[in-house]
Amino acid sequence: MAQSAQPVKKRKIKGDGAWGYAFIAVALIVYALFTAYPVFSAFIISFQEYKPLGSTYIGFDNYTATFKDDLFWKSIKNTLVYTVLTVPVALLLSFLVAIMILPLRKKLQTVFKAVYYLPVVASGVALSLVWLWIFDPMPGGIFNQFIGWFGAHNQNWLGSSATAMFSLVIMAWLSSHGASIIIYLAALLGIDDSYYEAADLDGASFLQKLWHIVIPSLKPTTLFLLVTAIIGSFQVFQNAYLMTGGGPDHATTMVGLLIFDNAFKYFEFGKAAAQSLILALIIALVSLFQFKFLGKDVDY
Amino acid sequence: MSLYNNHTGSRAGKTARNTVIVVLLLLFALATLFPIYFMVISSFGDPVEAGAVSYSIWPGKFTLDSYSFFFNYSEYSYRWILNSTIVAGAVTITNVFFATLAGYAFSKLRFRGRGVLFSILLAAMMIPYQVTQVPLYILIVNTFHIENTYSALILPGLVTVYNVFLAKQFMSSIPTEIMESAKVEGCSQLQIFFRIIMPLSKTVMAVIAILTFMESWNTFFWPFLVTNTMDMQTIQVGLKNFRFANTTYFSPDDGGRDDLGGADVHPVLQPAEVLPRGRHRRRGQGLIWAGERKGLGGWRCRRAAKLRTSGAGLRRQIRLWR
Numbered sequence: 001m002a003q004s005a006q007p008v009k010k011r012k013i014k015g016d017g018a019w020g021y022a023f024i025a026v027a028l029i030v031y032a033l034f035t036a037y038p039v040f041s042a043f044i045i046s047f048q049e050y051k052p053l054g055s056t057y058i059g060f061d062n063y064t065a066t067f068k069d070d071l072f073w074k075s076i077k078n079t080l081v082y083t084v085l086t087v088p089v090a091l092l093l094s095f096l097v098a099i100m101i102l103p104l105r106k107k108l109q110t111v112f113k114a115v116y117y118l119p120v121v122a123s124g125v126a127l128s129l130v131w132l133w134i135f136d137p138m139p140g141g142i143f144n145q146f147i148g149w150f151g152a153h154n155q156n157w158l159g160s161s162a163t164a165m166f167s168l169v170i171m172a173w174l175s176s177h178g179a180s181i182i183i184y185l186a187a188l189l190g191i192d193d194s195y196y197e198a199a200d201l202d203g204a205s206f207l208q209k210l211w212h213i214v215i216p217s218l219k220p221t222t223l224f225l226l227v228t229a230i231i232g233s234f235q236v237f238q239n240a241y242l243m244t245g246g247g248p249d250h251a252t253t254m255v256g257l258l259i260f261d262n263a264f265k266y267f268e269f270g271k272a273a274a275q276s277l278i279l280a281l282i283i284a285l286v287s288l289f290q291f292k293f294l295g296k297d298v299d300y
Numbered sequence: 301m302s303l304y305n306n307h308t309g310s311r312a313g314k315t316a317r318n319t320v321i322v323v324l325l326l327l328f329a330l331a332t333l334f335p336i337y338f339m340v341i342s343s344f345g346d347p348v349e350a351g352a353v354s355y356s357i358w359p360g361k362f363t364l365d366s367y368s369f370f371f372n373y374s375e376y377s378y379r380w381i382l383n384s385t386i387v388a389g390a391v392t393i394t395n396v397f398f399a400t401l402a403g404y405a406f407s408k409l410r411f412r413g414r415g416v417l418f419s420i421l422l423a424a425m426m427i428p429y430q431v432t433q434v435p436l437y438i439l440i441v442n443t444f445h446i447e448n449t450y451s452a453l454i455l456p457g458l459v460t461v462y463n464v465f466l467a468k469q470f471m472s473s474i475p476t477e478i479m480e481s482a483k484v485e486g487c488s489q490l491q492i493f494f495r496i497i498m499p500l501s502k503t504v505m506a507v508i509a510i511l512t513f514m515e516s517w518n519t520f521f522w523p524f525l526v527t528n529t530m531d532m533q534t535i536q537v538g539l540k541n542f543r544f545a546n547t548t549y550f551s552p553d554d555g556g557r558d559d560l561g562g563a564d565v566h567p568v569l570q571p572a573e574v575l576p577r578g579r580h581r582r583r584g585q586g587l588i589w590a591g592e593r594k595g596l597g598g599w600r601c602r603r604a605a606k607l608r609t610s611g612a613g614l615r616r617q618i619r620l621w622r
Contacts (some may be wrong), residue, residue, distance in 0.1 A: 019489035020411030026458050027402035028417065034456040035424045038435035045435060097328060100321045103304040115329045123337055123518045125536045130335040142338070175332050188303075196303055209303055235428045238520055242540070254448075254578070259430045264525065269434050276430040283428055 042273045050269035062274035072275065074250055075258040076282075081165060082254060083233040086172040091225055094177045095218075098184035099210070114251065117178035128242040131171050132158075135243075158244050161251035168239055168252055180225050187221040189216070223294055227287050234283050255279050343367070376530045380389070380538035387453045387534060388516040395512045396505050398459035403467025403504075404497050408479060409489075418468070421461045429521075437525055452526040453534070457516060462509045469502035471497065 014212035046062055068071050101112050119127065135157035144154035148240060157167040195213045200202045206210070237256035246253035246261065253261075259279065263272035304317075341358075343366050370379045405411070406418050436456060441447045446455075474497070482492050498505070520536040529534045530541075 016409050016489050018558070020409035020414065022490075023405035023409065023493070024402045024417065026398045027421070027461075027464055030398075030455075030458045031421060031424065031461065034436060034439075034458075035427070035432060035461070036420075038432035038439065039424075039427060041438070045438075051561075056445050093328070097305075097325065100325055103321065104318060112325055112329070115333065118336060119332055122339075123536060123539075125518075125520050125539045126339065127335055129539065130339045133338070134335065172597035177332070191303075206304070214303060231426075231428070235430060237430075241401035242520075256430055259433075263437070265435045269438065272434050273431075276434065278430065280428050280431050284426065287426070293587045295501060 022084060038057075042277060045270055046274040046277055048270050050267075050273075055270070058270070062270045063278075065271060066275050066278065067151055071250060071253065071258065075253045075255045076251075078165065078252060079234055079236070079254045079256075082169065082172075082236060083230060085169045087226065087229045087233055089173055090177055093173070094180035094184050094225070095222075097177065097181050098188055099214070100101065101181070101185055102188050109185075113178075116181050119176045120178040122244065124238055125242065127175065128239060132243060135167050159248060161247075161249045164244050164248060164251045168243060170244070172240060180229070183221060183225060184218065187218050191217045219294075223290065226294070227290050230286060230290070231283055234279065234286070374530065374538075374541070376533070378517060379531050380533055380535040383450075383453075383532065384536070385519055386450060388513050390450075390454045391457045392509050392513045392517045394454075394458045395463050396509050399463035399467045399489060399508055400498065400501055400505055401493065402459070402464045403469075403471050404493055404501075406464065407471040408470045408474075408476060408497075421464060424461050425465070425577040433521075433525070440526055447526050448528050448532050450532075453523055453532075456522065460512070463512060466508055467501070467504055474500055535615065 047057060047059060049061075053125045082160070097112075097116065102108050104112070113286050134140065136144070137154070137156040137159055138144070139148070141154070141157075143157060148154065155163050157163050191214065195217075196209060199209050199213060235256050236254050237260060240252050240254050240257045241260065244252045246257050255275070256279075259272050259275050262268045262275065344362050344364070345366065406414060440452050440456070444452075446452045478496060478500075479492050482496055487495065518536065519534075520540075523534040524537045524540070527537060530538070
């Protein structure tokens, strides 16, 4: 029975081609106007010195200027540091939480899923405002009170170049794992019980089951989360912009923020476009690399 | 049998294990929820308290002063919430409708270039938004001259590729036979869409609606770029006026920290929570059949659809398809 279902499902309705085009028309127009054209336009702008009335073609100047710009390399470095510090920890935390939620009763599972999802629902701007209070440099600031219990001196968290990046990292650690926890949990529930049964018969321990069944089974999920998290992390803008504005001394200037500054603070649209295309290229390469080397034995 | 040994070992051991787990989960939840908790309790404290030298993490007193502070803060406080509602509402409606429409065409209709067009759409999901932001801004401001209008806020988000993709994935699981038989009974494509596809796709439409509304309500960057007067700002941009690292853009003079309230943060949280999240659960095959039984209706194909979906013979056939 299952075999006969395959060819049937693949079938599509014929003879309604015109309707097909009509149905996708709006999506295509919006896409062409607000995505395809801007991407195309970004290429052109990146070779120009942009002026509202007639831009001038300057060849690769925007690119060479970018590669000579120390700030650009610093922002790349900052972005990498931020990504390396936040993404693995976020994935590990989500995985551990999902594993711990798994054995609980259905009701309790739902409660925890909701609790962990809540920060995702909350507005990023509002949360940034709260984190500003938490990182208040005064001794009365919440984080300073907290480390005070352990006898540490209070820090100027966001105001000093030594701790500003670390503060943003802490903020990322303690927020919005909700989506990945839920995805991990769904994948965990999808693992066939027969694997565990076989493992139980062989007398496998909890950790052995975790290592030999769960982690391999979750590899596609982990790959997906890793790729999307890294892409997201490379584009990070809002927290840095709202919390530190890129400072102090550009210690938290990420690539996303640098592009924004170039575009909408200094109105160097050409340079911003060139940098954004470089960023897109880096993201594409990193994603490709991950699929190639981590996705070897992943089935889709 | 599962990852955890639920059947072996003592009952007490299992209870102890789960207790430890719950305690650990609660501790981590406490850490992640602390900012939200702090936001809520300080919103009920005195307006000055949150900006004072010392922060108390325990709720001291209960007052709604901060909320009235927010609404008195600027004459546009209500306007920001209204703007956000208009923009997020419009974007949600158009996304649900057009994404479903396009998803149906991409999954079930046959037309030239379908595969190529869909791959082109998908390719867009890999492009970081930084690439499009500058040209998009130029397009809206210098070409269309619609900055600072609702059009500028709504149009670029009219329908997103991600939602089309979601809809297409979901609709691939609807048996094509239902549409074919509807066609045989004389339904036009529009009727098929409105009478069969939409009722069967309520789940994915709910998911699209929730995600889009949340996303649009919480978005900061685009409204921040294209609005330049307080009366057109959305709540997220409006919030920025209160206190941030660089309030150089359109910042009011009285935005100093001493008169900063806590309540301003909280209204932003609510509407996204109000939407029915439970609908997430209604995913999957079972729903298709439930929706099919009661969702179809209307006119010429109503009778046909009824015959198709309530007949025991067809049920058997459907079971075969699965």
